[in-house]
Amino acid sequence: MSNVKDNLSEAGSHLKSAAVHAGDSVKGAAAAAGDELRLGRANMKAELADGAVAGITAAEEMGAAAKEQMDVLMDKSRDMIDSTAELIRERPLTAFGVAFAAGWVIAKLARSGNSEK
Structure with missing residues (x-):
């Protein structure tokens, strides 16, 4: 019985x-998991900050590109206005005739659109 007690002990x-x-x-596992969680959280914050910076940079570049395109369009519209003004100065009767015809067509279209309703 003594052996049993010794073995049980x-x-x-x-x-x-x-x-x-x-x-x-x-x-130890809980401490390691806590460390990994803190590291993961720090990495996530860093990635989110980098993503925000990249998004802001992209928005700024899009704004610059839009401004550049707007400048190009404004230049083209100025050129078109200048060439139209030059054409009117060179051929005033032709310009008046074209304007009159365009007005007449627009008026006809507007009247025909009202009569359908």
């Missing part, structure tokens, strides 16, 4: 030691 000691090791492992 030794088994209890091993179980106690295993429980202590398991507790230490859980504590």
